[in-house]
Amino acid sequence: MLQIHGVLDLIFWVLAIAAFCMCAWALFHAIRTPARAFAIAGKLSKPAWLAILGLAALFSFAAAVGYLGTLSIFTIASVIASGVYLADVKPAVGEIGRGGSSGSSGPYGPW
Template identity: 75%
Template sequence: MLQIHGVLDLIFWVLSIAAFAMSAWALFHAVRTSARAFAVAGKQSKKFWLIVLGLAALFSFASAVGYFGVGLGQLNIFAIAAVIAAGIYLADVKPAVGEVGRGGNSGPYGPW
């Protein structure tokens, strides 16, 4: 017989893996982006975002492995804060710093 508790654990584990993937992707992008791009875009410094996203990746990883008896355990407030931090970076900061390196004379299909 299918147990609801087992299905919910599986769903929350998959959500924890997704939260870690999102945090890791944001951290990878922040590492690759130059510090100058953050300043030109008017966002917080690269150092700030590396610390925030590093902690987000750490806490979301601890939440994901917590389902195996190691780490923080269930989806908790730190994992939720990690998703929020990574979401803010990916929705607001990433597009702003991505615009910095592009030239102004590009057409709809690339540079002229």
């Protein structure tokens, strides 16, 4: 007999792992991005994003290991914060490092 609660628990656990991976990816990108790129792009400062994404990674990890509920307000806020970073801030600060498209450029950047 199929136990629906076991299947749902597995689905929510996989979603919690995915949320943690998303938060960790956003935090890793924020750590590697220069602080100057955040100011040039007109976004929050690097320390502010590191604090937000660090807490997001902490809460999503707590949900993944079962310490915090998967559908708690902290887990949902963590996914929203990392989603905002990945959808809005990451592309904006990524354009800063490329240097534009004027002139000829090779496979490794402008010449």
